[in-house]
Amino acid sequence: MSRIPRIVILGAGYGGIVTALRLQKELNYNEADVTLVNKHDYHYITTHLHMPAAGTDDPQNARVSILKLIDEFKIDFVKSTVVQIRPNDKKVILEDGTLSYDYLVIGLGGEPETFGIPGLKEHAHFIRSINSVRLIREHIEYQFARFKKEPHRKDYLTFVVGGAGFTGIEFIGELADRIPKLCKEFDVDPNHVKIYNVEAAPTALPGFDPELVQYAMEVLQKKGVTFKIGIALKECTPDSITLADGEEIKTQTVIWTGGVRGNRLVEEAGFEAMRGRIKVDEYLRIPGHEDVYVIGDCSIVMNEEGRPYPPTAQMAIQQADVLAHNLVASIRNSSLKTFKYESKGTVASLGKNEAIGIAMGRKLKGGSAAMMKKIIDLRYLYIIGGIPLVLRKGYFN
């Protein structure tokens, strides 16, 4: 090859940033031009967003400046929004420019899936970015302040979380912890506050060990959460929701965590996709487009039973290792690695010092699970930023 190959990475989420860091380490000088594109100049730790959303932690602790992670001598960073991917032209159109590539990595992340439920897209909040969680936090605080002006408006203090999956449950744990503090700050009687969790599936945390799910629900019920499990959300308006059983709940605050889909840009690019997600080959490439890799929420990896794994941070980080290896191998014409997901366990937090999980083949609950959650969080900080980042963002509280 007479020219240095150009690698473009779209998105600096888990998949994108770890891929960039691995390439930065593996590639030799002038072996490839690597460009990382991201909408913000920071990477955010999505699995941590439920805390700033509830206001139990500073959003600052859930993000890291990209330029503090990557080495700008080795990787170009472009802060821009991707508008279009043109695989046939091998180009990416940005809001303010165009990039050509020889290899493309799509790590654009997912979008909320509202399943066509009327009003949800317009009126619900979503835990998806630093901006969206700051809005949720401010929105919640604002309701307390408004209630003190209009004390007959109990609906201001009714909070509905749609979805009892991982994000929904973790957010509820934090919210339930925050409510007593908000009540104290705004002189509000805690009895006026209601938290509902609505889930269409027959259980909270589907796929989790039933004993642990039971434990989680009991912990959250004790904190004042009312569960509506096995009941679908039918409609969302600016000041209420309606459930499938006809019940109407007056509320100004719906946080929807009930679904994630892939990115519309991958559909618009003409790739074969299911809800914005692409089934990748064993090397994490798009079949028929061997120069395009997909990682994270936009990719589908099948488990041994032929069903897609849920897209998680853990999945994206593991993909990044293989993906970066395969990119380097492609450039060097050496052999590619196949990807195989290996679950290292899963822990869901339920607020301060409470969690449930499976790790190293063992069921964990309470303080030990919460400790494991902290270790997982710190491990990720270590992966992307080493000891300095652990010390800076590790919030040992």
Add this chain to the structure above:
Amino acid sequence: MSRIPRIVILGAGYGGIVTALRLQKELNYNEADVTLVNKHDYHYITTHLHMPAAGTDDPQNARVSILKLIDEFKIDFVKSTVVQIRPNDKKVILEDGTLSYDYLVIGLGGEPETFGIPGLKEHAHFIRSINSVRLIREHIEYQFARFKKEPHRKDYLTFVVGGAGFTGIEFIGELADRIPKLCKEFDVDPNHVKIYNVEAAPTALPGFDPELVQYAMEVLQKKGVTFKIGIALKECTPDSITLADGEEIKTQTVIWTGGVRGNRLVEEAGFEAMRGRIKVDEYLRIPGHEDVYVIGDCSIVMNEEGRPYPPTAQMAIQQADVLAHNLVASIRNSSLKTFKYESKGTVASLGKNEAIGIAMGRKLKGGSAAMMKKIIDLRYLYIIGGIPLVLRKGYFN
């Protein structure tokens, strides 16, 4: 008198709380029954409210629990809202009960005066209580969070303060200090933020020394404030204001500080009142109702030119001394004191370390005025709570 006389004090603002404290000190055991009625179980320091409103200080620093100030063995405290004053029955109707009195002290405070400007009452915010300033603070923060979701909505970041009197100017000083911090917190370009101050009178801070007014405006203009002086506000809608010269400013946030009137309850009680304020006699009683004293924003005291003094904290505190003396004298059948206001100076803050004022016959500006402001604040804390309160709330920042 065969029965112990009953004194009822309505309102625990500056006038009410200082009256109660003076009575507590002066009255002998079983000389009178004193009952203090207040809507909240705390007294708030109205002249400090512009800080928590802008978010530059904690609302906690602007209030004190009433039970920490009064001695419950000497004074009964009733947390309730006054519904009606019946001077002919010598009764006060509360939301949840009735009180009979021999002597009544009306210290119910004022209400915002909107001069019939359409939409102002419905859509503007007012700096008048702990609840209202918490709402302002949350409302402002919410606009920053909303802007990040809808970056085309520049009107979210336009803040209009109506009135360039004392409260308006002091609030603007704090708001201008807070904006850079909010911009940093929410990743907002400070150039998007606009602060307008609209005042119908031909000058800001009418009645103040023109040289000091000039200084104040320059300080605030440097902090980014745009003044519209001599231009009346014509209309306020949920998302705009219109000025008398036809200019429309798109905004979600109007804070109205342009006028204060007395309390509607004194009008409804049948007393002769002007905008809810009663012209009291030289002993601070209502002419024709010698058992009813009025203090603070509900009272009118004339200056030597026959014009009413503006109602201020300083005025109310001075009234309380004379009022308490006169109550005790009435009970003891000794002679009453006449009230005469004596200005001890006035300082308006313009944000951190900036102020203007007149004290001890001298013009002050900048750091020395700010220092004087701090001394005035601390002096008041000392008056109501002694050294312990000064230490607890004196926020030496």
